[in-house]
Amino acid sequence: MEKVVLGIFAHPDDAEFLCAGTLSLLRKAGWAIHIATLAPGDKGTAEYSREDISRIRKIEAKNAARLIKATYHCLEFEDVYIFYDRASINKTTSLFREIKPSVVLTSSPADYMIDHEMTSLIVQTACFATGIKNMEVFVGGYEPVPYLYYTDPMEGKDKFGNQIQPSNIVNITGEIETKQNMLACHVSQRNWLMSHHNMDEYILSMKRFSEQRGKEINVGYGEGFRQHLGHGFPQKNILKEILGDLVKP
Numbered sequence: 001m002e003k004v005v006l007g008i009f010a011h012p013d014d015a016e017f018l019c020a021g022t023l024s025l026l027r028k029a030g031w032a033i034h035i036a037t038l039a040p041g042d043k044g045t046a047e048y049s050r051e052d053i054s055r056i057r058k059i060e061a062k063n064a065a066r067l068i069k070a071t072y073h074c075l076e077f078e079d080v081y082i083f084y085d086r087a088s089i090n091k092t093t094s095l096f097r098e099i100k101p102s103v104v105l106t107s108s109p110a111d112y113m114i115d116h117e118m119t120s121l122i123v124q125t126a127c128f129a130t131g132i133k134n135m136e137v138f139v140g141g142y143e144p145v146p147y148l149y150y151t152d153p154m155e156g157k158d159k160f161g162n163q164i165q166p167s168n169i170v171n172i173t174g175e176i177e178t179k180q181n182m183l184a185c186h187v188s189q190r191n192w193l194m195s196h197h198n199m200d201e202y203i204l205s206m207k208r209f210s211e212q213r214g215k216e217i218n219v220g221y222g223e224g225f226r227q228h229l230g231h232g233f234p235q236k237n238i239l240k241e242i243l244g245d246l247v248k249p
């Protein structure tokens with residue numbers, strides 16, 4: 001098994017909110033880390049043009065990734081227009097065949113924003129499709145289906161306000177500073193929120209939610225995950241196997 005993990009989400013900063021602590025732990029365990037976004041975050045602004053904010057946010061994402069020696073990729077779709085279609089599935093599957101992840105982390109299938117839910121579906125299919133010989137994907141060869149985990153949705157709830165309970169919580173207490181530093185790299189988003197709330201709500205909301213997940217396993221900070229255990233997907237709890245006592249099922 002290649003020690004390669006891919007955290008793949010809709011927008012720059014999604015990974016930093018939901019799984020940066022776990023990615024940092026995997027890095028320390030000797031894994032190569034890739035962070036990808038389907039879109040460049042081109043709608044996340046009240047002041048810049050689409051071109052300018054896309055450029056800024058990709059640099060911010062790269063800077064955040066660099067803190068855990070991760071490689072950042074953008075698939076160049078658009079915010080709000082992430083569709084489950086041929087183009088997105090083929091492009092995502094191409095990325096999988098290029099970097100060959102054994103473990104994939106992505107958005108919750110139930111979340112507050114459709115971009116996140118679409119990304120979750122596209123990634124689920126790319127995991128499966130990377131193992132299918134006759135895909136219209138001409139990068140590399142076909143690869144085994146990777147282990148797939150869904151992060152918590154934003155604030156841990158679905159669109160009806162129901163709490164989504166994770167099946168595994170990772171103790172990220174030792175990584176909270178790195179996670180905070182990674183999120184702080186997204187300067188444009190932090191400033192945008194700061195001007196609305198008059199306080200550093202960007203960082204505070206991440207810490208509040210990580211603290212809530214940590215409390216559930218009696219540690220300082222945590223990140224929650226649910227493993228995809230459908231037919232054809234590997235069934236072992238690989239996160240637990242790699243990170244040991246830091247993971248509470």
Ligand SMILES: [Zn+2]
Pocket residue numbers: 010011014116
């Ligand atoms: Zn997002």
